[in-house]
Amino acid sequence: xxxxxxxxxxxxxxxxxxxxxxxxxxxxxxxxxxxxxxxxxxxxxxxxxxxxxxxxxxxxxxxxxxxxxxxxxxxxxxxxxxxxxxxxxxxxxxxxxxxxxxxxxxxxxxxxxxxxxxxxxxxxxxxxxxxxxxxxxxxxxxxxxxxxxxxxxxxxxxxxxxxxxxxxxxxxxxxxxxxxxxxxxxxxxxxxxxxxxxxxxxxxxxxxxxxxxxxxxxxxxxxxxxxxxxxxxxxxxxxxxxxxxxxxxxxxxxxxxxxxxxxxxxxxxxxxxxxxxxxxxxxxxxxxxxxxxxxxxxxxxxxxxxxxxxxxxxxxxxxxxxxx
Numbered sequence: 001x002x003x004x005x006x007x008x009x010x011x012x013x014x015x016x017x018x019x020x021x022x023x024x025x026x027x028x029x030x031x032x033x034x035x036x037x038x039x040x041x042x043x044x045x046x047x048x049x050x051x052x053x054x055x056x057x058x059x060x061x062x063x064x065x066x067x068x069x070x071x072x073x074x075x076x077x078x079x080x081x082x083x084x085x086x087x088x089x090x091x092x093x094x095x096x097x098x099x100x101x102x103x104x105x106x107x108x109x110x111x112x113x114x115x116x117x118x119x120x121x122x123x124x125x126x127x128x129x130x131x132x133x134x135x136x137x138x139x140x141x142x143x144x145x146x147x148x149x150x151x152x153x154x155x156x157x158x159x160x161x162x163x164x165x166x167x168x169x170x171x172x173x174x175x176x177x178x179x180x181x182x183x184x185x186x187x188x189x190x191x192x193x194x195x196x197x198x199x200x201x202x203x204x205x206x207x208x209x210x211x212x213x214x215x216x217x218x219x220x221x222x223x224x225x226x227x228x229x230x231x232x233x234x235x236x237x238x239x240x241x242x243x244x245x246x247x248x249x250x251x252x253x254x255x256x257x258x259x260x261x262x263x264x265x266x267x268x269x270x271x272x273x274x275x276x277x278x279x280x281x282x283x284x285x286x287x288x289x290x291x292x293x294x295x296x297x298x299x300x301x302x303x304x305x306x307x308x309x310x311x312x313x314x315x316x317x318x319x320x321x322x323x324x
Contacts, residue, residue: 001095001305003245003268005041008048008230011093011103016047017054017128023253026053029223045230051103052091052228055132056251058125059089066134068121090266092229092248094135098303103229104133106248108295116303140296141307142273153238155279155290155311156219157212157323160195166211167192169314169322170277171292172199175207196318201262203292204314212323219322221311222286226252226265232283233267235291235306237275244269244306256313263313267306270294280308287311287322 019027030046058064090106099106099117107120117137124131152174159166175184175194184192184207197205227233227246235242244267256263271278271291278291292307315322 001093001247001268001303002097003093003230003247005044005230007096008093008103009041009044011101012044012047012051013130016050017130021058021127022050022054023057023225025223025253026050026225029225032223041230045228048092048230049225049228052249053225053251053253054128055091055105055123055125056253058128060251063125063127065124065126066121067124069119090248090250090264092246092266094133095247095303095305099137100133100135102133104135107134107136108139109136142294142296152274152276153236153278153291154207155236155277155322156287157216158206158318158320159323160206161319161321165195165208167195167206167208167320169290169318169320170205170207171290171309172197172203172205173292174276175199175205196320198259198317202259202313202317203262203309204290204318206318206320216323219324220284220286221315221322222282222284222288224252224256224312226288226310227282233288233308234281234283234285235267235271235275236279236281237271237291238278242271247305252310252312256310257316258313259317263310264292265289265308265310266295267308270304270306280311290314 094100094102100119105123119133120136121134122131123134152170154168154170156169158169178184178194180194182194184194186192193208195206195208226249229247231246233244235244247266247268249265250263252263275291276293280289280291281287289308289311292309294304295307296304
């Protein structure tokens, strides 16, 4: 997806939602950012964050109405999906070239559909006095790692909260064929050992290694909520750090402390195979998550986005603390 601030500015409502309907966690996160935050257009990106989490909050409170546009085959899964939308619904920008133009709600099905992407309805939020499009698409996910971390990327050092043993964090699918306690091939140094993994559904693993030889410090983790559409992030790929933009995200308020389903963010462009497990950080180098791979949202050329697993959720399910 070709992100631009101009597209986000055109797609968003031109004003912020009522302050009383924006979760206080969002305003605290915005208050922590200042002119040195590195944001290109603070007003625009803060407005994006406010709308994103105001919508999630109103959905959680049941203060919205779904108005279907179609009675066709694509409506088969909508009722089920909206029974628990926080697990399945992302909010942010749609790809104007491969999906549809606009800022709204996107449901993703991994079951192939007759149409790769379709606007299936509108979400009306009476207290916000706004209506947003709802899109449904099928997706094909390509996880960017080989079978072992020797072909993947370690995000950072980590230490178990239960045993105080040291290791590294990486993507869970990179060790998907290894049982707990089993050997893990490493690109450098001696062989590792799988300490804990939660793949599926949480795509993360803690691989035990020799402790760090030098001094380490706690890795700063970005406060919730995670960045919304338009925010710049860095992916520490194997070759060089890569700059990407968030285009949409799942709800991170009140749902990261679960292992039942993954909390993901979506990037405008993917990285390359072997980058799975790479650390994703905001412009202040505060950790956001682990890079996982790419997702083709349209089953045709183009329309490919990057996937990021939320780090707060990783820390919770693996019971580790991250270090650099």
